[in-house]
Amino acid sequence: MLDPMLPEIFQITRVVKETYDTFTLEMRPSAQRHTFPFEAGQFNMLYVYGVGEIPISISGDPGHTERLTHTTRTVGTVTKAMQALRAGDTLGVRGPFGTAWPVDTARTHDVVLVAGGIGLAPLRPALYQILNRRDEYGKIVLLYGTRSPEDILFRKELEQWRARFDLEIHVTVDYAGDVWHGNVGVVTRLIPKAPFDPAHTVAMICGPEVMMRFAAAELLKRGLSADCIYVSMERNMKCAVGFCGHCQFGPVFVCRDGPVFPFARVQPWINRWEI
Amino acid sequence: MDEHAFVLERQHFRHLLAALQERGYQTIGPTVREGAIVYDVIESDTDLPVGWGDIQDEGSYQLMQRAEAALFGYTLSPQSWKRFLHPPDVRLWQAHRTDGTFSITPAADEIPRCAFIGVRACELHAIAILDRVFLDGAFVDPIYQRRRAHTFIVAVNCGQASGTCFCASMQTGPAVDSGFDLALTEVIDAERHYFVVNVGTEGGAEVLNALPHREASAEEIAAAAQIVAATAEQMGRSLETANLKATLYNRSEDPLWDEVAERCLTCGNCTLVCPTCFCTTVTDVTDLSGAVAERRRQWDSCFTMEFSYIHGGSVRYTPKARYRQWMTHKLASWIDQFGVSGCVGCGRCITWCPVGIDITDMARRLQTADQPLGEAR
Structure with a gap:
């Protein structure tokens, strides 16, 4: 990634209404990259033209890198605008960011x-x-x-x-x-x-x-x-690369050191007020 | 102080600015404006705060006329150099909408080559800390990187400390030790007014060679060293850093946070004047036609409610949580994140707090509370 702050343009191929307030977007990776490799647990920053950008975890199969899948709930301005998007529309994507679920270390367990x-x-x-x-x-x-x-x-x-x-x-x-x-x-x-x-x-x-x-x-x-x-973990995020400071949780940056943490790492903080 | 040093006479100081300007640098330095000494573009030595000093204490800042015509007789500007390396408002990119989709072009704003004149020791350390944040991690901030790469630094040793200074406690001053191209110490005695110059880089040597200068004598070097040593004795504040991180982590639920929150206005002044506070937000805007959108990055403050907003509300909804976040980040979690404290002891947050909250006083009270039972409380 040359400039981590620069979104790439992905085209929506399918929109699935999951429940009355949740939906899934399937996207085709940008022309520059064709595939979108990621690890389970990582997230992207999704940008709706002229509206804004938010962090959303990837919900698709890491084995299928030819498409990118996100599932979200309609809660704010950006997700509302996102819900109105249809196949053929485009989104800005930055990512993937963050740590992964311990799928490999969990083997034999x-x-x-x-x-x-x-x-x-x-x-x-x-x-x-x-x-x-x-x-x-x-x-x-x-x-x-x-x-x-x-x-x-x-x-x-x-x-x-x-x-x-x-x-x-x-x-x-x-x-x-x-x-x-x-x-x-x-x-x-x-x-x-x-x-x-x-x-x-x-x-x-x-x-x-x-x-x-x-x-x-x-x-x-x-x-x-x-x-x-x-x-x-979830915190406010503006950059996803450790520069904006918003996602701090005690000593960690959720974007950079998480979002997936061993519980031992967040345990000292999670019971304190307003961390 | 380096034994190998040079002397630049006061009357030749203007040649330093001219030499930098000839090399394509915009010279930025201290100048008097609206009752304060601010860092801005300066053309010649007459723009400098000649003969001005400052008096700083908690919640108070005042200019004063000095007896002698020192160029650098003040301590610190309210604004740090942060604004030139990490601008308060910068465009990240523009998007253009065409045929139902859009394309994104990175901001191609021209970046001036800046020469900073009069950077203090604590401020050099602050820049080194910002380097860790923006250049040394897994990701590099291209905006900071480009500005930083084009910067020439003329450091100036402090000839006096203010009432809110505590660089000696943070081991970030008052002596300039590294991170400069040229470092000056201003010496004024009964007969003479000159600068003792130390060279930090080849670029610095090249500029110095373009100026009228000579080798400094042992006496001149000693006079400069004496000035910095005297400044170290004048610190208006102090901070005990041993075990401070543990204290802040241990006392995260101390009633002292309630006390400070009764005074804190959550105005964010401390974060704006802090030379290391780097937090930003982004704003996405479109023009009236909707054909062009852009994203701007702006300084933000952990003292706002929006800062920690996630769906459902703000994580830090009380002033005490927001003050605690700022102070704990600065003095404790910063060490976990970047390997150094986020505080350089410049004292700006104390001077510019409208209600005079003093981070060193707060730290001392938490440290007293953190003493094991049986010890002084």
């Missing part, structure tokens, strides 16, 4: 993925990679908590994965409504009963900060060491 809400999107690339080399891992467990049944992300894929016998998926919702017969309550409640061997497990957590804090606490209670628990 059981893997627990704990996702909260849109936090499932940044974890999906790790799950793709693990499933591509399924025989190299022990038990695989996905614990996913979301607001309501209508908020369940990647529903079809979850159903396909659920049909596999080598992958355990538990979904829980905060508000069940009339038709939901599954778990109700916060995702951390699923951790005590989840089938994995705490002595040989790597956990990857992505969701709201408070959820990650409690999920990590539950995993520690089950006997996982803080070095085997990974979290993906």
